[in-house]
Amino acid sequence: MSQSKVQIKNLYKIFGKTPKKVLAQVKAGMGKPELLEQTGHVLGIQNVSLDIPEKRIQVVMGLSGSGKSTLIRHINRLIEPTDGQILIDGEDVLSMSDKQLREVRRKKTSMVFQKFGLLPHRKVAENVGYGLEVQGVSSDEIAKRAQHWIDRVGLTGYENHYPGQLSGGMQQRVGLARALATDAEILLMDEAFSALDPLIRYDMQSILLELQDELHKTIIFITHDLDEALRLGDKIAILRDGALIQEGTAPQIVLTPADDYIADFTKDINRGKVIRLKALAAAGSPYDGAMIDGSTVLADALLPLSQAPDQRLGVTDANGAYLGAVTLTQAIAALQG
Amino acid sequence: MEFFEEFPSLGRKTLSGMKQAVDETFKGFSRAYGEQLENFFDPLLRFLIWFERLLEATPWPIILLVVGALAWIGSRSWKITAGSVLAFVVIGVLDMWEDTMATLAIISVATLLCIAIGIPIGILMSRSDRMQAIITPILDVMQTIPSFVYLIPVVMLLGIGKVPGLIAVCIYAIPPIVRLTNLGIRLVDKDVLEAADAFGTSPWQKLWGVQVPLALPNIFAGINQTIMMALSMVVIASMIGVKGLGVPVLRAISNQYLALGLMNGLAIVALAIIFDRVSQTYGKRLQAYRQGGK
Ligand SMILES: Nc1ncnc2c1ncn2[C@@H]1O[C@H](COP(=O)(O)OP(=O)(O)OP(=O)(O)O)[C@@H](O)[C@H]1O
Numbered sequence: 126m127s128q129s130k131v132q133i134k135n136l137y138k139i140f141g142k143t144p145k146k147v148l149a150q151v152k153a154g155m156g157k158p159e160l161l162e163q164t165g166h167v168l169g170i171q172n173v174s175l176d177i178p179e180k181r182i183q184v185v186m187g188l189s190g191s192g193k194s195t196l197i198r199h200i201n202r203l204i205e206p207t208d209g210q211i212l213i214d215g216e217d218v219l220s221m222s223d224k225q226l227r228e229v230r231r232k233k234t235s236m237v238f239q240k241f242g243l244l245p246h247r248k249v250a251e252n253v254g255y256g257l258e259v260q261g262v263s264s265d266e267i268a269k270r271a272q273h274w275i276d277r278v279g280l281t282g283y284e285n286h287y288p289g290q291l292s293g294g295m296q297q298r299v300g301l302a303r304a305l306a307t308d309a310e311i312l313l314m315d316e317a318f319s320a321l322d323p324l325i326r327y328d329m330q331s332i333l334l335e336l337q338d339e340l341h342k343t344i345i346f347i348t349h350d351l352d353e354a355l356r357l358g359d360k361i362a363i364l365r366d367g368a369l370i371q372e373g374t375a376p377q378i379v380l381t382p383a384d385d386y387i388a389d390f391t392k393d394i395n396r397g398k399v400i401r402l403k404a405l406a407a408a409g410s411p412y413d414g415a416m417i418d419g420s421t422v423l424a425d426a427l428l429p430l431s432q433a434p435d436q437r438l439g440v441t442d443a444n445g446a447y448l449g450a451v452t453l454t455q456a457i458a459a460l461q462g
Numbered sequence: 463m464e465f466f467e468e469f470p471s472l473g474r475k476t477l478s479g480m481k482q483a484v485d486e487t488f489k490g491f492s493r494a495y496g497e498q499l500e501n502f503f504d505p506l507l508r509f510l511i512w513f514e515r516l517l518e519a520t521p522w523p524i525i526l527l528v529v530g531a532l533a534w535i536g537s538r539s540w541k542i543t544a545g546s547v548l549a550f551v552v553i554g555v556l557d558m559w560e561d562t563m564a565t566l567a568i569i570s571v572a573t574l575l576c577i578a579i580g581i582p583i584g585i586l587m588s589r590s591d592r593m594q595a596i597i598t599p600i601l602d603v604m605q606t607i608p609s610f611v612y613l614i615p616v617v618m619l620l621g622i623g624k625v626p627g628l629i630a631v632c633i634y635a636i637p638p639i640v641r642l643t644n645l646g647i648r649l650v651d652k653d654v655l656e657a658a659d660a661f662g663t664s665p666w667q668k669l670w671g672v673q674v675p676l677a678l679p680n681i682f683a684g685i686n687q688t689i690m691m692a693l694s695m696v697v698i699a700s701m702i703g704v705k706g707l708g709v710p711v712l713r714a715i716s717n718q719y720l721a722l723g724l725m726n727g728l729a730i731v732a733l734a735i736i737f738d739r740v741s742q743t744y745g746k747r748l749q750a751y752r753q754g755g756k
């Protein structure tokens with residue numbers, strides 16, 4: 126995968142009166158419940174290291190309270206860590222002055238919030254242009270660029286409405302347009318679609334994927350919903366009690382869950398629509414029969430497999446290079462998990 | 463037993479010595495700095511006098527027009543506009559025009575002064591808990607101490623006249639605007655502030671672009687209360703030489719003129735109602751976006 130845009134290194138965040146003092150105990154292995162009981166401190170993040178690839182969607186998943194929001198807020202330093210390092214393009218965010226940090230927040234990162242975080246006293250167009258206004262861009266330019274993004278998220282005609290006059294889904298489109306308007310390379314999305322009902326949510330995911338096809342942003346997307354994670358994520362990281370317990374591509378998570386917690390997460394998922402043949406293709410014996418594209422999901426591969434002469438097909442990558450062979454039995458086994 | 467029957471107070475001599483010492487120190491201070499203080503307040507005095515003269519010299523139909531226009535701009539309501547103009551007509555018919563103009567002048571200047579001083583203090587207070595802890599008790603004292611008590615040092619320092627009257631009115635009327643500015647800013651939604659931070663908003667941009675605009679409805683409630691309290695000080699202010707509707711009320715008290723007292727008292731009430739309605743409806747319109755209106 127491409128190079129890292131954001132690197133998180135050995136990050137710790139402890140909430141409480143004297144986090145530095147209890148840090149040693151946490152590093153020595155004290156868990157979240159014991160820490161709370163013995164010291165009254167809440168463990169937000171413990172020893173998380175994560176390399177976030179450029180121009181991809183990195184999903185961070187976990188149950189409520191697992192530290193997702195805390196983690197994402199460290200990237201633009203809305204939260205100060207107790208210990209650890211954050212690098213954006215190799216630059217240490219934590220050693221920046223207030224001014225440098227503001228510059229990063231203006232130009233490099235932008236954010237979409239679960240509760241939208243729109244400015245209620247400003248109209249849609251003014252909200253979308255907010256990031257540009259903060260940067261001191263001229264008002265003509267703001268109007269032009271705001272209009273462009275309003276059109277892109279499908280809110281044409283609503284420029285002069287206040288956020289309070291829009292539905293949740295529309296408000297989040299404003300939030301998305303506001304985040305895109307600054308042309309920042311990194312998009313931080315904290316449960317951006319969680320407050321929306323399922324249909325609207327699916328719509329918003331589609332809008333995001335469509336935009337991403339063309340914009341190639343580095344997106345860090347927080348969710349507690351596995352379907353959303355699998356649909357959007359090029360890479361998925363799973364948090365529990367502030368610790369990173371597994372990281373990988375969607376099929377890796379589904380096929381080889383690191384522990385019961387993750388297996389529990391993935392057990393209800395439609396594996397046929399997540400696992401792709403290339404994950405199963407075992408390199409080895411050459412195969413001279415028919416070939417199939419490795420990005421085919423299992424559900425679509427069963428029929429061709431069963432129709433193949435020995436119920437076996439060769440798998441190729443996107444460039445047509447041979448990866449290995451897959452049998453129907455293998456595919457069915459993978460489906461059942 | 464004697465010990466328990468009467469509180470063991472300090473001797474009369476000690477006490478009067480202490481009081482005298484305080485009085486003397488203060489008098490000394492006022493002798494030394496009284497003039498500088500007067501000079502300091504001179505621009506304010508000039509402005510007040512200028513404004514008073516302006517109101518008195520302007521032909522009454524124009525004042526009526528201005529009152530109507532301001533009421534309309536503020537409230538966008540025909541009822542309130544018509545009511546305001548009518549109230550001023552009645553005041554004029556009952557020969558209280560001049561006193562009303564004088565009162566309007568001092569109330570306007572006092573309100574402007576309270577806004578100019580109170581909002582920055584409120585902002586300061588909202589930015590640090592320490593500041594809030596220091597200023598809140600001072601405001602409490604300002605609101606509860608009987609106004610006659612702080613009239614004494616004010617008069618000792620500046621004598622009798624318009625400026626001490628103005629200061630007395632401001633001391634009494636400024637707390638609400640300070641409090642509500644502070645409260646309004648503190649109540650601004652944390653999520654909105656976080657979003658502003660995430661886009662690299664500087665503290666100054668955040669204050670004027672997000673916090674103050676969103677606190678405006680509360681700030682306006684504060685201005686409204688400040689005006690009301692300033693009006694309620696009109697009679698007391700007239701005791702130390704402020705012209706206006708308070709003067710006839712004072713005369714009515716000492717001579718037992720019931721009708722005179724009532725008339726002027728009601729004129730004050732009328733002003734209060736007009737100010738209140740206009741500023742309240744204006745405040746409501748400021749937050750139209752909350753109801754989803756345009
Ligand atoms: N300001 C704070 N003070 C104390 N504890 C906090 C604070 N913020 C978060 N926490 C704690 O840190 C932990 C992680 O919280 P966080 O908000 O990051 O969870 P989350 O994964 O985003 O959950 P959700 O899905 O509900 O948004 C929780 O136990 C929470 O109680």
Ligand SMILES: [Mg+2]
Pocket residue numbers: 193194195315316
């Ligand atoms: Mg969260």
